[in-house]
Amino acid sequence: MSAITLSHVSKSWGAMRAVDDVSLTADEGSLLVLLGPSGCGKSTTLRLIAGLEDADGGAIAIGGVDVTHLTPAQRKISMVFQSYALFPHLSVAENIVFGLRVRRVSRAERDARLRRVADIVGLAHLLERKPAQLSGGQRQRVALGRAIIAEARVCLMDEPLSNLDAKLRHEMRTEIRALQQRLGMTMVYVTHDQTEAMTMADRVVLMRDGRIEQNGSPEELYNRPATAFTARFIGTPPMNLVRQGDHLIGIRPEHIRIVTGGDHAARVKAVEHLGADSIVLCEIDGQPISVRSDGFSKVQPGEDVRLAWEAGHEHRFDPVSERRLEASVQDGRLATSVG
C-alpha cells in the first residue's frame, strides 16, 4: 500500500496561506502532478508530504498510515529536488548509495544495487565522477538514481526538469514516466509546465493561491476545465476566453476555423508557423484570440478574416465567479461523452 492521502491540509507563512485546506489522493502506483503557477503552493504541498515542513492543520497518510507527525526518514519516501541537491564533494556512486550507507546496508548489497540502478539510469560509466563534472542531464540522472535505489514506494519530485533544455526535458519526461510505471512507484510530481502535466500524469491537481482549482485526469482538465483559470492554464496556446455581452465563452484554438462567411469578424495580428500547424493570433473586438490551422497558414498580419466555430465546442463560464456553467445544452452533451 502506498497511496498518498491529504485531508484538509493547511500551512501558513505568517499571514500568507501557502496551502489552504488541500485534500487529494494519489492512488497506489499512479503519477499525480501538482500543477500551477509559481507561488501557488504546489512545492509547499510536496514538502508537506515529504515532511520537510510541518502542517498547521489536517492529516497526511501514506499507505493508510498517518504520517502527519513523522520525520521525513520515517515516511519512507524518496525525493528529487529542483536543484538535484547532489553532494558536490562525493562521487556519483557515493551520492547514489548515500542513503544505503546511512542505513548500514552491507557492502555487497550496496554494490549490487548500485550496479542495477546505474544501469537503469544509464550512469554506469560515470560512477567515479564528481557532480561538477557532469552535464545537467547527467546530474538529473544521479538525482533519479539516488531516489530509486532506496526502493521506496513513494517518490516525490519537485520540478525535476526545470533546469534542463527543451530537448532533454522531453527525453527525461518520457524516461521518468516509464521508470515510474516500471517500478510501480506512487509519484507526486510538481511542475509549472502544463505540457509535463498533460503528458505524464494519471491525475493532475491544478493549484492556485494555495487552493485546489481542479483535480482530474489530463483529459478532464483539457476538455472540461472547471474554471476560466484552468482554461487559461492548460493547452499551448491555452483556451481563448472571449467576453460576449455578459457571457464568458471559452473556445480552444484548434476548434476555430478561418472561413469566408464565418460568424465573427477578426483581424490578424501575427502568425506563428510551427511547421505542422500555424497559430494565427487574431483580435475580436479588441480581445485576443488564437486560431490553430493546419500546415503553413497563408493569412497575413493586418488582414481581416472571419472566424467560425461549432457551438458544441463552446465552454461557458460565469463572467463573475469564472466557474464553469453546466446548465447549457452543449455542456451537458459534452459531459456525457466525457464521463
Add this chain to the structure above:
Amino acid sequence: MADRRHLAGSRMTDHAASSPIVSRRAGSQAWWNAVNAWLLLLPAAVLLIAFTHFPILATIRHSLFITRRNGTEAFVGLDSYRAMAADPIFWKALGNNFWFALGTIPTSIALALVMAVWVNRNMRGRGFLRLAYFTPTVLPMIAVANVWLFFYTPDYGLLDQLRGLFGLAGWNWLGDPSTVMGCLIVMVIWKEAGFFMIFYLAALQQLSPDLEEAASIEGASRWYTFRRITFPLLMPTTLFVVINAVINSFKLVDHLVIMTKGGPNNASTLLLYYIYEVAFTFQDSSYAATLTVVLLTLLSGIALLKFGYLDRRIHYQ
C-alpha cells in the same frame, strides 16, 4: 582587459587577410595592450616590491653580515645562524610558539565552528548573538590586553576574586611560568574564535539547505549529516582559517608587550616578540634579521603546504 583583448583579436581576424596595414596596426594594438597591462599592474607591483619583496631580500642579506659600532658592515656568513642554534632563548621562544599554536588553533577553530553552526539556525536574538561573538575582534588589541590584565591581576583581579569566593588564596597568574602560557592561550582563543566564526558563518550560509534536506530524507542524523556533508564542504574555510590561525600565532606581539613582556623567565616569549626585543631592546639588528629569516621560512613553508598540497585535496565548489 580580457574583453579588450578579445575585441582586438576579433578585429584582427576580420581584416588581417585583406590588408597588411591593418595587421601592423593590430601589432601595435597588442603592444599597447601589453603596456596597459603593465601600467595597471604597476601600483600593486611597486607596493609589493617596496614593502614585501625587497625587505625580505634585504633581511636575508643582512642576516649574513654584522654591523660594527662605527656603522660599517662585515660579512660573517652563517655565523649568526650558528649563534642562533646555540641560543637557548631562541629555542625556548620556538618551543613556546609551538605550544602556543597547539593550544590556541584547534580549540579556537572548534569553538568557532560550534558557534557558527549554532547561530546559523533560525532563532531569536540571532543578530545580537553574532555581534556578541564578533566583539572581541572589533576591540582594539591594547584595550583587550588591559582588560585581561585586570582579570589576571593577583588578589584583586577578577579571577582571584572568584577564587576568593571559594576560599582559595590569590595566585599570580601572569607571574608564574607554569600558568602564564595558559593565560595567554585562553585570551587568544576568546579573541580568535569569534573572528573565525564569521568565516564559518559565511560558508554555512553558502551551503544549499537542499543538501541537508536531501540527507534528512535519506534518514541521516544531524551528526551524520554534519560529518559527511557539512564539514567536508566547509573544508576550504577550515583551511583558510587554519592558515590564518597559524600566521596569527606567529604574529602575536602586542599582548605580550602589555601583559608579560615575555616573562617570567622567557616563559611567554614568542618568536616575533623575541625578534622585537633583539632588534629594538638589544639593538642587534643582524641577529634580529637571522631570527626573521627563520620566521619567514616557517611561514612560507606553511603557505607552500597550503598551495601545493592541501588545496588539491579539498573540494572547492
